């Protein structure tokens with residue numbers, strides 16, 4: 001595992017833990033939905049994070065935190081802009097592939 005893969009693996013654990021902590025603190029958060037500022041999906045509050053005026057779903061939090069860690073961008077607006085025109089598609093695919101690997 002190279003350094004980049006290690007960062008992604010660490011972030012996946014951190015973000016997964018955020019979800020678990022939210023569910024533990026407030027089990028209802030799994031059933032409460034909001035519209036994610038980045039991907040636009042209607043997602044559960046559990047595992048979501050408020051960044052300034054934007055709230056991101058658990059999947060997008062992973063993209064955001066991984067992007068910050070890999071220095072792909074340094075503010076949440078950049079991620080939101082990038083999600084709009086799919087400039088981060090490659091990074092997203094990379095993370096998805098890594099997730100698939102982890103599930104084997």
Ligand SMILES: [Zn+2]
Pocket residue numbers: 036037038039040041043056057058059060061
């Ligand atoms: Zn999202």
